[in-house]
Amino acid sequence: MAKDPIYDSHVAVLAFPFGTHAAPLLAVTRRLASAGPTTVFSFFNTAQSNSSLLSSVDDADLPANVRVLDVSDGVPDGYVFSGRPQETMELFLVAAPENFREAIAAAEKEVGRKVKCVLTDAFFWFAADIAAEMKACWVAFWTAGPNSLSAHLYTDLIRETIGVKEVNGRMEETLGFISGMEKMRVKDTPEGVVFGNLDSVFSNTLHQMGLALPRATAVFINSFEELDPTLTKNLKSEFKRYINIGPLALLSSSTSQTETLLVHDPHGCLAWIEKRSPASVAYISFGTVMTPPPGELVAIAQGLESSKVPFVWSLKEKNMVHLPNGFLERTREQGMVVPWAPQVELLKHEATGVFVTHCGWNSVLESVSGGVPMICRPFFGDQRLNGRAVEVVWEIGMTIINGVFTKDGFEKCLDRVLVQDDGKKMKGNAKKLKEQAHEAVSAKGSSFENFEGLLDAVVNISI
Incomplete structure (x- = not known):
């Protein structure tokens, strides 16, 4: 030049x-x-x-x-x-x-x-x-x-x-x-x-x-x-x-309806979530770098199936082989497992009730911006500090019981955040932070x- x-x-x-x-x-x-x-x-x-x-x-x-x-x-x-x-x-x-x-x-x-x-x-x-x-x-x-x-x-x-x-x-x-x-x-x-x-x-x-x-x-x-x-x-x-x-x-996220139609959503997650009740869906994603070990992927799948909670699970195709036999067929009506999902738009959607996350900073902030409580499974780096802030500082979520996914532990977490009074308090705190986040960028x-x-x-x- x-x-x-x-x-x-x-x-x-x-x-x-x-x-x-x-x-x-x-x-x-x-x-x-x-x-x-x-x-x-x-x-x-x-x-x-x-x-x-x-x-x-x-x-x-x-x-x-x-x-x-x-x-x-x-x-x-x-x-x-x-x-x-x-x-x-x-x-x-x-x-x-x-x-x-x-x-x-x-x-x-x-x-x-x-x-x-x-x-x-x-x-x-x-x-x-x-x-x-x-x-x-x-x-x-x-x-x-x-x-x-x-x-x-x-x-x-x-x-x-x-x-x-x-x-x-x-x-x-x-x-x-x-x-x-x-x-x-x-x-x-x-x-x-x-x-x-x-x-x-x-x-x-x-x-x-x-x-x-x-x-x-x-x-x-x-x-x-x-x-x-x-x-x-x-x-x-x-x-x-x-x-x-x-x-x-x-x-950077789009707000108008026309722009929302242009959102990259190759697997139809947004059309699917449109049909769900408010604050009922679990959105699950662990970012681009980490994936829980195979045993924990099985526990997540079992916990979802057993709890009957509607879900969108972003999981790389190469890791789908670890899911229990027949899981995808049995849960076809309950949820969807996709290799990629439009995270920011899903976290803004009123039907999303909980974000199951590794607690990378971008993901935490996107959840805060959408007013969505979290279930945290940190792996390394800053993720433990972020998960701790979610649980005990801002009180907008919880860390997975004993630090790793088990079927029963995950079910209890889903129930606590989506159903119990505790979860309602998390949702209220998350809503306040969401309002402050939107105010900050206005x-x-x-x-x-x-x-x-x-x-x-x-x-x-x-x-």
């Missing part, structure tokens, strides 16, 4: 190409680019992640001032994978600082403008140094919730207070020494904070991130201030600027106004 006089500033956007990280960063970049048309945004991501992102985004939806560029995945030529979990992520992270430096230099040449802001996934702690070398500002996007951000920010404090060697005897203790985390237990924290492999590449990345983020010009998050006021207040005191701009799902709401602050930090750059 030749030098273009209409662009008066240049922002480099560095995406993390794993899990569900890159998509929300691209969504935020699109919003910033639309609001700041004289700024050019160079969006760097691996070729594989870009191709999957752009297959779901119409080119026409990308503002003209967003350039999507490929960066190396860090896998050396001829590399033989050993099959270790996180291997591709580790190779990427080790090579990322140099690869991003080179890619930014090439983009500056092409655009003819120096980068004045480096906008990154918060995982890239080294962006603090890259930005300083370039005399640019660093703005970091934490894609999960404020509890896990706090856990990484205060990793050293948690290690000193709990003691890494003593941790096994202190797992039930709470983090009362961190403002806003008084109900969180040591065992809820992500691996790599105080237990698990503290020396892995990924644990080290998160630890370094916690140390580096106070250097950022701004840290922003997909949440809204009213959801966690104490955590928000505390994080505002720790960072130069701490900005809640979510829930992003409420900003004109004059906290997230609406905070987005102006983010735009100021990224586009109206004064170094």
